Amino acid sequence: MSESQSFRAPKGIPDYLPPDSAQFVAVRDGLLAAARLAGYGDVELPIFEETALFARGVGESTDVVSKEMYTFADRGERSVTLRPEGTAGVMRAVIEHGLDRGALPVKLCYSGPFFRYERPQAGRYRQLQQVGVEAIGVDDPALDAEVIAIADAGFRSLGLDGFRLEITSLGDDSCRPAYRELLQEFLFGLDLDEVTRARAQINPLRVLDDKRPEIKEMTAEAPLMLDHLSEDAKEHFDSVLGYLDALAVPYVINPRMVRGLDYYTKTTFEFVHDGLGAQSGIGGGGRYDGLMSQLGGQDLSGIGFGLGVDRTMLALKAEGKTVGSPARVDVFCVPLGEQAKLALVKVAASLRSSGVRVDLAYGDRGVKGAMRAADRSGATLALVAGDRDIEAGTIGVKNLSTGEQVDVAADTVVAEVISRFG
Structure with a gap:
């Protein structure tokens, strides 16, 4: 690239800048708020981890591990990977810091960027922004329902209503092995291509997730996990649905649902918005019994979700909402002179310390340019003063909606502005 050429963001990675970034922050914080109300504590995770954590935790047969991870050798020749999802990293942190040996369940929430090398398209980015929760250490159907209800409440708090919750059970160790054999027997009787047949050998459920029309048609009569649940797994699933009914969380049972990660067991769910076209998922999750022991910790259960911030923003746009x-x-301060600037800089600092958001017209611009900047800022009030006003001990307080301006004593202007904002 020559010195005269400009840089651009990497392909498939969106920028969020004002004013659009205000919606991004509102969506992210809104999705997290419901979790914090339920006692979930914030956790900050590394952006990259040892590659083996994701290979073992997410599953070798998944597209995430086999095709989509950003993996590289660091300067110490260690293989590291930019995190493609959050659960494995949270589980590693819980094990490493011994949280699993304290009060259970461990309830954590997080947000941030995750990375997958995919073909960029609307709603599918190589750097995706997610909000997630994990509840680790207790296998209780009421906890499953709580996690799902938190996601539902998060979407609804943003005004989103054109989505649906799809839910199923992927069984447990008492019924999954027999179902796996049954499904493989069915799949190996089909005329599958070599790659799909290999996938059926490693993880036959992945074949049911194949989006190709010819594969979907061939597997239309495949046996379904919901029809082969053990008594315990069925009782667990029925109990989850009972709690969702009690919480008035609507759902649709989807017996063909397959999530893109290998660690899910029992309760599995996805939130779908048809306004997004092919990439209709806006979030999902499930229970992951056995994952902790697989990563070197105790044999404890867990359940969680990941909700897409980018996808939720697109869903809001599809509904015409912001x-x-x-x-x-x-407040926007407009100083017209050096004395006025010094006075308004001090006023701005006082207002900020009281929690009022304040900006100032820097660069000694004229009154017209400064007032245009005030309008662009979105401020409700402008504080306008020249050197003569400061000498006279007054500052103009202008309502930018009505244009009405009144002169206020300089030593009371801070109290006046605070009173206007309640």
């Missing part, structure tokens, strides 16, 4: 205020500040 969230978050594009206004950067509440």
Whole structure:
């Protein structure tokens, strides 16, 4: 690239800039708020981990591990991977820091970027933004329902209503092995291509997730896990549905659902929005019994979800809705002279310390340019003063919606502005 050429963001990675970034923050924080109300504590995770963590935790047969991970050798020749999902990293942190040996369940929530090398398209990015929760250490159907209800409440808090919850059970160790054999017997009787046949050998459920029309047609009569649940697994699933009914969380049972990660057992769910076309999922998750022991910890259960911030923003757009205020500040200061600038810098600092968002017209611009900047900021009020006003001990307080301006004593202007914002 020559020095005259400009840089661009990597392909498939969106930028969020004002004013659109206000909606991004509102969606992310809104999806997390419901989790915090239920006692989930925040956890910050590394952006990259040892590659083996994801290979073992997510599953060698998944597209995530086999095709989509950003894996590289660091300067110590260690294989590391940018995190493609959150659960494995949370589980590693819980084991490493001994949280699993304290009060259970361990309830954690997180947000941030995750990375998958995919063909970029609407709603599918190589750097995707997610919000997630994990509840680790207790196998209780009521906890499954709580996790699902948190996701449902998060979407609804944003005003989203055109989505549906699809749910199923992927069984447990008492019924999955027999079902696996039954499914493989069915699949090996089909005329599958070599790659699909190999996938059926490693993880036959993955074949049911194949989006190719010819494979979907061939597997239309495949045996379903819901029809082969053990008594314990069926009782667990029925109990989860009972709690969802009690919480008034609507759902649709989808017996053909297959999630893209190998660690799911029992309760498995996805939130779908048809306004997004082919990439209709806006979030999902499930229970992952056995994952902790697989990663070197105790044999404890867990359940969680990942909700797409980018996808949720697209879903809101499909419904013609917006969230978050594009206004950067509440007050914009317009100084016309050096004395006025010094006075308004001090006023701005006092207001900020009281929680009022304030910006100032820097660069000694004229009144017209400064007022245009005030309008662009989204501020409700402008504080306008020249050097003569400061000498006279007054500052103009202008309502930017009505244009009405009144002069206020400089030593009371902070109290006046705070009173206007309640």
